[in-house]
Amino acid sequence: MEKNFTLKPWVQRLHLLSLIGAVVLIIALSTEIIAGERTTFSPWYMTLQLGVCILFLADLTLRWIEHGAQGWKAPGYLIFLLLAIPWLNIAEWSHWHLTREEAMIIATMPLLRAFLALYLVISWMIEGRARRLFWAYVITVVVFTYLSALLFYDFEAPVNPHLHGFGNALWWAWMNVTTVGAAIFPVTPIGKVICVLLPIVGMAMFPIFTVYITTLYSKK
DSSP states (O other): OHHHHHHHHHHHHHHHHHHHHHHHHHHHHHHHHHHSOSSSOOHHHHHHHHHHHHHHHHHHHHHHHHTGGGGGGSTTHHHHHHHHSOHHHHHHHTTOOOOHHHHHHHHTHHHHTHHHHHHHHHHHHSOSHHHHHHHHHHHHHHHHHHHHHHHHHHHHTTTOTTOOSHHHHHHHHHHHHTTOOOSOOOOSHHHHHHHHHHHHHHHHHHHHHHHHHHHHHHHO
């Protein structure tokens, strides 16, 4: 009990730092895709991603210490541990020759780690299970849709004549996650996969919003 009590403030600080790091990493990747040279990642981005991944690993390590020897058995721990490893930096150090598509997919892995950071911060900032579930739903949809727009733009912009700027890609992503659809059709394999995943996420998450509204109505 004493160990948990002394570690708790540090755990909360690392959760908050992980959240900030995740947001910074999303902004940096957006800059690389929208305004970068679109062939390789810049040195400053590689350094930033390494620093954020180290922060994620420190967060997971402290969680493991806090929960004792059974900490690694926590739900999703091993998955997020794999996502937090700086694979892109490891590939660069090992002189692996990755294509732009392979490098971009690997670069998005730490961003998936942002979901855990956001969820953990919500858990200790918001009271009530229904409210936590609602905000987890909102954050998941917003982050996933934005990341999908980034990937779609990076893969489709060079070959899709109907895609004009990142604004079009963002509009396309939101239209698909709401299952409305858009008049921009993907031509690359990655773009087609994203086009299938977005409506699935939208349809899977919408009942959570309905449950939240119903719970509020029932309480009143």
